[in-house]
Amino acid sequence: MTPQDRAQNQAQDVLAPPAKAAIFLTVTIRDGKEQEARDALADVAGVTRAIGFRIPEAALTCVVGIGAHAWDRMYAAARPDGLHPFRPLAGDKHVAVSTPGDLLFHVRADRPDLCFELGRQLMVLFAGLVDTVDEVHGFRYWDQRDLLGFVDGTESPTDAAESGPAALVGFEGSGDLTYAGASYVIVQKYLHDLDTWDRLSVEEQELVIGRKKLSDIELPDSVKPDDSHVELNTITDPDGTERDIVRDNMPFGAVGTGEFGTYFIGYAADPGVTEEMLRNMFLGRDPGKHDRILDFSTAVTGCLFFVPPADFLEDPEPFLAQPGSTAADGSLGIGRLAHSAGRSDHA
Known part of the structure; x- marks a missing residue:
């Protein structure tokens, strides 16, 4: 089996194509309920199958992410290489906040x-174990547009040959192969000031985004501002290779209260790629040049989660018993091998 096959076979449904509806549930685990929550995670796949089996053409999926603090409490093992709490960013004008989140259900x-x-059955399964800190119901809007009126996710890879390396650990035989098929996901809820946005002309909006509004074609470099959203979210290696993440953003809104926004969700084999995008947005690639979209969109949540291979949720012990999976304090966690050697803590 090739590394690509192994990663795809072991992955959760990270690479599922964009759907028409979604619920994003972020919860915290109650003190003393860690073992019960860990046990409940083993039943998520079965509950998903039981509901989705009745209408298979609707392609129901659920991806589970685990936060850094939850990992420490539930597994007592060294965190996966890229797992750490979401790092807040404070720019001259805008802030990427870090908010609580132990588990993510996408x-x-x-x-x-x-x-x-x-979503309802998940809350039944975890009743008394968790508290919901954020719940967003997303929907597809027109022709893949967000509520700002622009097509969202144009550059997100869709072919498995491109999305696999972008999103899955071990897809190309590199990374922590203990967790081949895993991913990292960063989520943020952005609220839009549509009244101010709508006062801009279409041409002004296009300069903020870096694309034509109607055609979705990227503006020429000679026209595209260096603080446009497209420009600051383009990440390249020193050799010129462009780094991708897999996005599944969705609009959401409440017409009665006037709350409108975009739920950003980005899967990556290396969370550092997404984090670099966010640094460019909030701090600026050049000093003082933040992403202009932030003048109209405010991040009100921010979390980073590890998305383990599917089998991990049902039985984590074979993964945790691999060399390099000792507890953060250097002692052996439950079921760990005596010769395990600890990795560094990225908190």
């Missing part, structure tokens, strides 16, 4: 009723 399907039912 539920998606082509029908909102399936998302709702799975």
Whole structure:
């Protein structure tokens, strides 16, 4: 089996195509309920299958992410290489906040009723174990546009040959192969000031984003500002290779209260790629030149999660018993091998 096959076979549904509806649930685990929450994670896949089996064409999936503090409490093992709490960023004008989150449930399907039912059953499964700190119901809007009116996620890779290396650990035989098929996901909820945005002309909006609004074609370099959203979210290696992440952003809103926004969710084999994008946005690639989209969109949440291979959720011990999986304090966690050697803590 090639590294690509191994990674894809072991992965959760990270690479599922964009759906028409989604629910993003972020929860914290109650003190003393860590073992019960760990046990409940083993049942998530079965609950998802039971609901999705009735309407298979709706492609119901659920991706589970685990936060750094939850990992420390539930598994007592060295964290995966890229797992750490979300790092807040304070620019001259805008802030990327870090907010609580132990577990992320990314539920998606082509029908909102399936998302709702799975979300409800997940809360039944984890009743008394967790507290919900954020819940967002997303929907596809027009022709893949966000509420600012621009197509969202144009550069997100869709072919497995491109999305696999971008999102999955070990896809090309590199990274921590103990967790081949894993991913890292960063989520942020952005609230839009649509009244101010709509006062801009279409041409002004296009300069903020870096694309034409109607055609979605990227502006020429001679026209595209260096503080545009597209420019600051383009990450390249020293050799010129462009680094990608897999996005599954969705709009959300409440018309009665006037709350409108975009839920950003980016999967990456290396969370450092997404973090570099965020540094460019909030701090500026050049001093004082933040992403202009932040003048109209405010990040009100920020979390980083590890998305383990699918089998890990049902039985983590074979993964935790690999060399390099000692507890953060240097002692052996449950089921760890005596010869394990600890990795560094990225907190």
